[in-house]
Every structure is written in C-alpha cells, then in structure tokens.
Amino acid sequence: MLLTSADIAALILxxxxxxxxxAILLIIGLQIAWWLARTRSxxxxxxxxxxxxxxxxxxxxxxxxxxxxxxxxxxFASSWxxxxxxxxxxxxxxxxxxxVIYSLPFVVQPMQSSYEKIPQLTLLTASSLGANxxxxxxxxxxxxxxxxxxAAACLAFAHTIGEFGVVLxxxxxxxxxxxxxxxxLYDHVESLAYDRAHTLALTLLMFSFISLLSIYAxxxxxxxxxxxxxxxxxxx
Amino acid sequence: xxxxxxxxxxxxxxxxxxxxxxxxxxxxIFGPSGSGKSSLLNIIAGFNLPxxxxxxxxxxxxxxxxxxxxxxxxxxxxxxxxxxxxVTQTACLFxxxxxxxxxxYAIDRSPExxxxxxxxxxxxxxxxxxxxxxxxxxxxxxxxxxxxARALLSAPQLILFDEPLSALDEINREEVLHHLExxxxxxxxxxxxxxxxxEELMRLADHVLLLDNGKLIANRPISDILPDLNLPLxxxxxxxxxxxxxxxxxxxQYQLIKLNLGGDQFLWVSGAYxxxxxxSNKNAAPQSRIRxxxxxxxxxxxLQAATDSSILNIIPVTITDISEVKNGQAIIKxxxxxxxxxxxxxxxxxxxxxxxxxxxxxxQIKGIALLGAA
Numbered sequence: 001m002l003l004t005s006a007d008i009a010a011l012i013l014x015x016x017x018x019x020x021x022x023a024i025l026l027i028i029g030l031q032i033a034w035w036l037a038r039t040r041s042x043x044x045x046x047x048x049x050x051x052x053x054x055x056x057x058x059x060x061x062x063x064x065x066x067x068x069x070x071x072x073x074x075x076f077a078s079s080w081x082x083x084x085x086x087x088x089x090x091x092x093x094x095x096x097x098x099x100v101i102y103s104l105p106f107v108v109q110p111m112q113s114s115y116e117k118i119p120q121l122t123l124l125t126a127s128s129l130g131a132n133x134x135x136x137x138x139x140x141x142x143x144x145x146x147x148x149x150x151a152a153a154c155l156a157f158a159h160t161i162g163e164f165g166v167v168l169x170x171x172x173x174x175x176x177x178x179x180x181x182x183x184x185l186y187d188h189v190e191s192l193a194y195d196r197a198h199t200l201a202l203t204l205l206m207f208s209f210i211s212l213l214s215i216y217a218x219x220x221x222x223x224x225x226x227x228x229x230x231x232x233x234x235x236x
Numbered sequence: 237x238x239x240x241x242x243x244x245x246x247x248x249x250x251x252x253x254x255x256x257x258x259x260x261x262x263x264x265i266f267g268p269s270g271s272g273k274s275s276l277l278n279i280i281a282g283f284n285l286p287x288x289x290x291x292x293x294x295x296x297x298x299x300x301x302x303x304x305x306x307x308x309x310x311x312x313x314x315x316x317x318x319x320x321x322x323v324t325q326t327a328c329l330f331x332x333x334x335x336x337x338x339x340x341y342a343i344d345r346s347p348e349x350x351x352x353x354x355x356x357x358x359x360x361x362x363x364x365x366x367x368x369x370x371x372x373x374x375x376x377x378x379x380x381x382x383x384x385a386r387a388l389l390s391a392p393q394l395i396l397f398d399e400p401l402s403a404l405d406e407i408n409r410e411e412v413l414h415h416l417e418x419x420x421x422x423x424x425x426x427x428x429x430x431x432x433x434x435e436e437l438m439r440l441a442d443h444v445l446l447l448d449n450g451k452l453i454a455n456r457p458i459s460d461i462l463p464d465l466n467l468p469l470x471x472x473x474x475x476x477x478x479x480x481x482x483x484x485x486x487x488x489q490y491q492l493i494k495l496n497l498g499g500d501q502f503l504w505v506s507g508a509y510x511x512x513x514x515x516s517n518k519n520a521a522p523q524s525r526i527r528x529x530x531x532x533x534x535x536x537x538x539l540q541a542a543t544d545s546s547i548l549n550i551i552p553v554t555i556t557d558i559s560e561v562k563n564g565q566a567i568i569k570x571x572x573x574x575x576x577x578x579x580x581x582x583x584x585x586x587x588x589x590x591x592x593x594x595x596x597x598x599x600q601i602k603g604i605a606l607l608g609a610a
Contacts, residue, residue, distance in 0.1 A: 119328070121324055121326070121328050122328055122330065122331075124281075124283050124315065124322070125322055125324070125328045126330070126341075127314075127315040127316045128281060128315055128316070128318070128320050128321055128322040128390075128392075128396075129316075129321060129341060129342045129345050129386070129390045130316050130319070130342075130345030130346065130390060131316055131341075131345055132314070132316045135316075135345075139341070140330060140332075143332045143333075144330075144331065144332045
C-alpha cells in the first residue's frame with residue numbers, strides 16, 4: 001500500500017506550501033506580535049480581533065472572501081496580475097496568501113504573549129550597551145523567546161498542512177499545482193478509493209501527532225511556570 | 237559638561253530643569269520620591285522622550301543628544317549611539333545569557349579603541365567565580381556587581397545609576413556601595429547617580445543636584461550643599477558634612493590619623509575607621525588628601541574646652557547660623573578656619589547655653605568617619 005505519484009505530488013506541494021507560509025508567517029508575525037506587545041494604540045483591540053478572526057470563522061468564509069478578492073475584476077487581483085503576470089485564483093501564490101491569513105493567529109498569539117513578558121528595561125539596557133534595534137532582535141528578543149518562536153513555527157506549519165476549507169474555495173483542485181494532501185484525501189473518498197484514502201489519512205495523522213508531540217516536549221523542557229500551555233492558545 | 241534644558245509635561249508631572257552637570261567624578265541626583273529624579277535620568281539616557289512641542293535640549297560635552305529648536309528641527313541621538321551604560325535597581329542582566337556572556341555582550345559592542353581591562357574589572361568586582369552561572373542563580377548583590385562590571389566593560393562616556401542599591405539587603409548594600417566607592421576613583425568615567433539615601437550621597441557624591449517636585453533646587457559641590465541650612469539636606473535626621481582634608485601624620489602608637497583642618501587646628505581619626513581595603517595605608521600617608529564625614533548628631537557644643545572629657549576632638553569654632561528643625565531640635569552651623577561643621581542640638585540646650593550667631597564656642601566631635609581618598 002504505497003502512495004501514488006499523484007499523492008506524492010500532493011504531499012510535496014503541501015510541504016512546500018507549509019514551508020513557504022511558515023517562513024512568511026514568522027517574518028510578518030514577529031513584527032505584528034512585537035507591535036501588539038508594545039503598543040498603547042487605541043486600535044490595538046481592533047487589530048487583535050482581525051488577527052483572531054480565523055480562529056472562529058469557518059474556513060469557507062475566509063475562502064469565499066479571498067475568492068472574491070482574487071477574481072480578475074477586483075483591484076487587488078488585477079494589480080497583482082499586472083505586477084507578477086500571474087493570476088491569484090487557483091494558483092500557488094493564492095494558496096500561500098490564504099494560508100498566511102488563516103494561520104496568522106497561531107503565530108501572532110504565542111509570540112505576542114512571550115514578547116509581553118520581556119521587560120522594557122531589558123531591551124533599553126541592551127540599547128544603552130550599544131545594540132541597535134536589529135541587534136536587539138537577534139541578541140535578546142529571539143533568544144529569550146526561542147520556545148515561543150519554535151511553537152509558533154510548528155503550529156503554523158502543522159495548521160497549514162491541515163488546511164482544507166480555504167484551499168477548497170480558492171485553490172481549485174489542480175494536481176501538482178494546487179492540489180494539497182487534504183483535498184487529495186477528499187477526492188479519494190469521493191471516488192471510493194478507500195485504500196489510498198487510508199494511506200494519506202494515516203500519513204497526515206502521523207505527521208500531526210509528531211509535530212504536536214514535539215511542541216509539547218519543547219514546552220515541557222523549560223520551567224516557565226507562567227506558560228503551562230506551551231501553545232499559549234487553545235486549539236479550536 | 238552635561239548641559240540640560242528640559243521643560244516637559246510627563247503625564248501629570250512637570251519636569252522643568254535647566255542646568256549643567258560636571259562630567260567627571262560622581263554627580264548625584266537627590267530628592268524625595270516623586271521629585272523627578274528617575275524621570276530626569278531616563279530622559280538623559282533617552283529611555284523617555286520629553287514632549288516634542290517644547291524646546292528641550294541635552295548636550296554631552298557639546299555632543300547633541302536631544303535638540304528641539306526652530307533652527308535645527310528635532311534631533312534625538314539614538315540610545316545605542318549615546319555610549320552610556322545604565323545600571324538599574326534590578327540589575328537587568330540578560331536572563332538567557334551566563335554571567336560571562338552578559339559581560340561579553342558589552343565588550344562586543346564597545347568601541348574598538350577602548351582600553352578597558354577585562355580582568356582588572358572582574359577582579360575588582362570579584363566575579364571570576366560567577367562566570368558560568370545564569371543571572372537567576374545569583375544573589376541580588378552578585379547581580380548588581382555583574383551589572384556594574386558590564387556597564388564598565390562597555391567603555392561608556394557616562395554611567396547612569398538609578399538607585400542601584402535600593403533593592404538590596406543591608407549586607408549586600410554595604411558591599412556594592414564599597415565597590416562603587418573604589419571604582420569611581422579608579423575609572424575616569426563620570427557617574428550620574430540617582431538616590432534618595434543620604435548615606436549613599438555622602439559616601440559617593442562629589443556634586444549634587446537637589447530636586448523637588450520636578451524642579452532643581454540646588455546644583456553644587458557636596459561639601460557646599462550639605463551644610464546649607466536653607467536646603468532640606470541639613471534638616472535630614474542623618475545630616476552632616478563632608479570635609480576633604482590633608483593628612484598631617486599617622487600616630488603608630490595609638491593608630492590615629494592626624495588631619496590638618498587649617499588654622500593650626502587638627503582632628504584625630506582612628507585608624508580603625510579605615511576600611512580594610514588595600515588603599516588604607518595610602519590613605520594615611522602624610523600629605524595625601526582624604527574625605528571624612530561628620531554627622532551633625534555627633535557634634536555637641538561646650539562653652540569651654542573640656543579637659544576632662546573622653547572626646548578626642550574638641551576644636552574652637554564660631555557659630556554662624558542657627559536653624560530650628562522639628563521636634564524641639566535645631567541645627568547649628570559652625571565654622572573652623574574655612575571648614576563648615578553642623579551640630580544638631582535640642583532647642584533647650586541652645587537656650588541654656590545662650591548660643592547665638594557670632595559666638596565663639598567649642599565643638600566636641602564624637603565620631604568621624606573616614607570615607608577614603610578625596
């Protein structure tokens with residue numbers, strides 16, 4: 001009972017999507033989380049709400065609005081088309097955008113809560129010793145919040161792998177291009193190919209189990225009492 | 237000089253200070269809590285910014301740190317380019333780094349041509365044994381010693397201290413204070429030291445800025461500011477004076493140092509007052525200058541020089557001023573040659589002896605503390 005080439009293509013595409021999305025999420029998540037952790041702006045609750053929305057919205061809702069945004073007569077999609085020469089709908093880039101939005105709270109929330117625990121004076125002390133902002137980020141912020149960053153990355157990666165609703169709405173189902181593992185599984189079940197469905201499902205199950213296990217193991221290793229749930233958030 | 241011109245609303249608090257602070261020795265910022273000491277220090281460091289609408293400026297030896305004028309626009313030198321070090325109440329060591337790596341952090345970011353001696357600093361502050369520990373494994377005093385070493389190793393132009401001893405217990409406080417006393421003589425880096433503790437002020441400061449309610453009351457050398465009866469320091473329970481004076485001789489038989497007050501007047505200080513540090517013999521060498529402290533409560537007054545008293549130091553003085561404080565007590569300002577001494581007496585004694593300004597009397601000094609090299 002081995003994976004077929006189509007399944008392997010879906011698997012590779014899924015891993016590629018998760019890797020690219022996670023990388024983008026870490027970069028923008030760090031900045032959003034840092035801003036949220038430090039700001040006294042009145043729009044902070046608004047931003048927090050927007051970022052948390054994917055936690056409660058059915059993925060199909062997000063997928064639906066993204067589909068509208070990706071339609072060629074939309075200003076966003078048309079300017080993307082002009083800029084990059086490709087359409088967003090039913091494309092890998094479109095999937096990345098969808099995944100980033102969908103997984104954003106899973107990255108921002110653990111990062112934000114760990115950044116809030118870093119005393120302002122620690123960073124000011126570093127700057128008085130001659131560290132500029134970028135230096136502070138790599139010498140103080142990231143090392144001190146290493147566990148949160150790892151947890152955020154694992155969550156983003158695993159969550160993207162498990163994505164279904166958003167992908168279904170905006171990705172279409174083009175093998176090798178936008179067909180991810182969860183969609184391929186759905187296809188197998190639809191076409192009553194239960195053997196192939198089993199193989200894929202088991203692969204996905206094992207992967208999720210191992211990634212979660214490693215997150216909790218990382219969480220256990222530290223002795224940070226204030227952060228007993230290593231994820232900092234509840235998984236819906 | 238550190239030239240400051242701050243006129244700024246900070247929340248509900250208004251800070252209004254125009255002054256110049258010497259950039260050598262220890263300058264202390266002293267005042268009650270809520271007087272704006274730490275706010276001023278944070279603005280000098282660049283940790284807080286005064287409001288942009290008012291005309292503020294900070295110059296460190298002609299180097300603009302903060303400037304807001306119509307001619308130049310708004311200039312704010314980033315903290316990491318000010319070359320300062322900041323020692324806080326809580327040490328603020330980097331918790332993810334060992335002691336050695338905390339120190340290395342400062343060295344890595346110090347200017348290349350700085351000639352700071354790493355081993356000398358670690359030896360002076362006794363931190364070789366702590367190298368591999370994490371900050372959380374250190375006592376409060378050890379943390380503060382590492383923080384001070386880290387500050388020195390960054391080779392700063394100025395070190396800012398925000399009540400560095402206030403979070404320590406008595407034993408650790410004394411130890412760190414002792415280190416600070418030694419260090420400011422060894423290194424030429426100016427210290428700007430915020431405190432509300434008069435003991436720290438007397439032992440460390442060369443120069444004092446007195447703050448109250450966001451305003452500067454006085455900015456003068458310590459020897460000048462302590463005996464001023466118009467200032468609150470003289471009315472403090474532990475008020476006193478600091479005198480920088482020359483060693484005349486050392487009496488080996490009685491272990492006493494003879495100090496020349498000028499005008500053929502001498503004070504005897506017990507050698508036991510010398511801290512058991514390596515500088516003790518140097519302190520006592522004739523002609524070297526040392527700093528002593530005399531508390532007002534240790535000085536009593538007699539109309540005649542007593543010959544039947546155990547008090548060693550009885551010197552003729554002239555009363556220049558009397559100021560009543562609270563609880564039936566008064567502070568008397570005395571001069572001996574050109575030195576000022578304070579005496580704290582009860583109003584009852586003053587009336588019984590009939591003391592008045594201009595009168596020549598004898599000061600009986602019960603205790604003199606030797607603070608170290610002047």
